[in-house]
Amino acid sequence: MKNYSIQMAACVLALFLSGCAQAPPPAPDTREADAKAIRDGEDAWAKDWASKDVNKIASHYADDAALLMPDAPAIKGRAVISSALTEMVKDTNLTLSFTTTSVDVAKSGDIAYSQGNYSMTMTDPQSKKVVTEKGKYLTTYKKQADGSWKAVADMNASDAAAK
Secondary structure (H helix, E strand, O other): OHHHHHHHHHHHHHHHHHHOOOOOOOOOOOHHHHHHHHHHHHHHHHHHHHHOOHHHHHOOEEEEEEEEOOOOOOEEOHHHHHHHHHHHHOOOOOEEEEEEEEEEEOOOOOEEEEEEEEEEEEEOOOOOOEEEEEEEEEEEEEEOOOOOEEEEEEEEEEOOOOO
């Protein structure tokens, strides 16, 4: 009986102590640093567009990214995006500039999105005239295994009225 009481007391003590174990500290909140990394990445991306270096431009996309542009089907995968961009940069009139207006990073620190405005000048494929389009964009980012942020969905919309 005495042995049984000691065993019960030991079990109760073990249960009590396991209930008192401290929870691990919460993961550090890196949202501010992550937002800065995304802003810096978008600044670099804008410079890559100015240089018309397709490899550098495409390097901002994740392997499974989707590029969503008006009046065109979704372009999926960095390799396919790179091919589409190669055709775009052949236009000698092409210029693209954009400015980030906001970045929001999830508390989990693994996904984020940015919003901003852009201006693009290009040759209209139908009229062959140089046109300038102004609009806004929304880009969704996912943190990669190496800690970098890559675009997984990139979408733009013109400010012009629908045709």
